[in-house]
Amino acid sequence: MKKVISKVIGIVAIIFLYTPLIAQQQNAQNPVIFADVPDMSIVRVGNSYYMSSTTMHMSPGLPIMKSEDLINWRIISYAYDALADVDALSLNNGKQAYGKGTWASSLRHHNGTFYVSTFAQTTGKTYIYTTKDIEKGPWKVTAFQPSLHDHSLFFDDNGKVYMVYGSGKIKMVELKPDLSGINTAVPEKVIIENAGLPSGNNGGLPAEGSQLFKIRGKYYLFNISWPRGGMRTVLIHRSDNISGPYEGRIGLQDIGVAQGGLIDQPNGEWFAYLFRDDGAVGRIPYLVPVKWKDGWPVLGIAGKVPERLDLPASKGLIPGIVASDDFSPKAGDAELPLVWQWNHNPDAGLWSVRKRKGFLRLTTGRIDSNFLLAKNTLTQRTIGPYSSGTTSIDVSKMKDGDFAGLGLLQQNYGLIGVNIDGKDRYVVMIDAGTGKPIEKERVLLKQKVIYFRVDCDFIKRRDVANFFYSLDGKNWKAIGTPLNMAYTIPHFMGYRFGLFNYAKKQTGGYADFDYFHISDQPSVKK
Known part of the structure; x- marks a missing residue:
């Protein structure tokens, strides 16, 4: 009997010891992607999430990823095979586009069509790519000048389409109905004179990385700033009208996690998707829980980025984000997997x-x-x-x-x-x-x-x-x-x-x- 009791106690002890570990393995943890996936823009369509990111001088470019749980992502397509046939983008005649190419994109889903817009210093243009089928394409492109820095593509309820962009001074332009360019009949408007003001306005990186959302009748604009002597900071501005006036506040200031926006789940839970500079591996994505209070999104747990999340555990980044390849494509498959x-x-x-x-x-x-x-x-x-x-x-x-x-x-x-x-x-x-x-x-x-x-x-x-x-x-x-x-x-x-x-x-x-x-x-x- 003593042996049986001892054995039972031992089993209970083991269960007690490993229960926290098992629980941890069942939960996601930050960073949700330990790889260079910066400038994310995310939309939810039904129960699926789609994300675009920045890969600048790489070809194909403007990767599109898909997830069913906000944690486990896989690359499903690219918006373009080649941005443009110019020397800098092709490493010709001693020219290169390192750190250039296309930057922060804006992914949207509107009336059954996916839109992903971006901009390029290399060509001086703004690009809008569209498709009905985000996984199979094809993608159609419209390009126009000028290059609108860190813009957010926005479809308003009245049928008008805007781009909000800029650094420090945040501006808004209305696009033509067919999105072929800026509607010059409507003057450009400065909607926030100094978006970095809530973070102290003491120099450093001006507020940029605009992402605009309309939730429960109000407009919410997310930006990032980096005050001198401080850390990367999430800024949030709110208004009853798209053109302002906007009131602003610091949304999050913890471990340098910033730049991104909001995403909701079908169950009504909210998260902020953001990224953090993490040395040589690059800029890596984080998710931060969001609660709503007095009409404002409140980011984090007591203002902090949590290590663990009440979401499914990651299955790893292989083969969704990176993958092995034996260079033996099957008939009908692409010659190279999308990870390349x-x-x-x-x-x-x-x-x-x-x-x-x-x-x-x-x-x-x-x-x-x-x-x-x-x-x-x-x-x-x-x-x-x-x-x-x-x-x-x-x-x-x-x-x-x-x-x-x-x-x-x-x-x-x-x-x-x-x-x-x-x-x-x-x-x-x-x-x-x-x-x-x-x-x-x-x-x-x-x-x-x-x-x-x-x-x-x-x-x-x-x-x-x-x-x-x-x-x-x-x-x-x-x-x-x-x-x-x-x-x-x-x-x-x-x-x-x-x-x-x-x-x-x-x-x-x-x-x-x-x-x-x-x-x-x-x-x-x-």
Whole structure:
């Protein structure tokens, strides 16, 4: 009997010990996406949520994601394949669009049609993309000048359509009924003279990132500011009329989580979707519970961003946001999964997953001086708190001067690859963590197939990457130096894994990538 009682007590103790852990695993936690998904705009249609985000100089661009629970997202489409055919967006003639391209978008659903608008410094235009089918498309585009900074597309109840935009001074324009441009018959109006005033107006980042909503007959405008000496702050203005006057207040000022707007659930619960700068991994999304009091949305729990949320647990970012790829598309499928984006506009004639079954072939077509100017670098996001990318490359058809491998794309990049020097092949690691690329190690390679791995540690903003190679895909050897990753404003984007091949001496060589595998577990043997 004593043994039975003891056993029962033990079982109860185990249940008691693990119940909190089980409960935690059943709940979502912030950040809801530990990856670079900034400038989110979210709409709900029925029980489904749709989100657009910023990827600037990447192609295809303006990603659209879908979720059934606000936590587990997957990429379902892009609004455009290429924004424009100009040198800066195509890495031609020494020009580039790092940190430019298209910025903060505004996603809306109105009378059965999806609209996503954005703007581009690179072209000086505002763009509106429309579709009836957000997953399959096609997307139609309308573009006009000027480029309206951080605008919010808004359909009012009276049938009129507006864009609210600006930095510091928030302005409003009415669009033509067909959305083909600004209705110049209606004068532009300043609706808030100084939107940053509630946060102190002491310099720093002026209020921007407008997102306008109409809820229960009132207009609510969300902005972000960054007061000098303070942190990124959510600002909310409210009015009974779209053109004002608006009264404003601080909506949230905690751990730098800011910029976004409001979303409701079918059950009547509300959340604010926002993001936070999180070092080298980029700008990562958070959800904050919202309660309504006296006609104002009240963000957070006692003004704080909660660690855990009363929402379903995340199933991970693989394969919805990032994914492994064996480069073997099935009949009828796209050649590349949606998780992939090219660094700037690609040259379609210089890459293929059809010329050799089960391989991505990257062929050189011009001479490039460095990784940041190289054509046809295929990328996808790194993810936190840890991510590891591996690939295998057949380098037998590379030519003298070619350099192909696996990189981490940002201004202060890191590379591991094979460099052909005359008749010899070398495994090379390059560290550009100081802003200047430095070859850290070179090892003679005597075989045609090589394996590379890059491990990224973003835990507590450690922001360190380590590089490895293998001759058999099983036994790994560290090479070079750890890369100290840094989020730089010129690129304005979190680090990305990149598969690359570029020529320094002659064109026509190619590298065949057998696969790219991504993991979020730091358990791979080193």
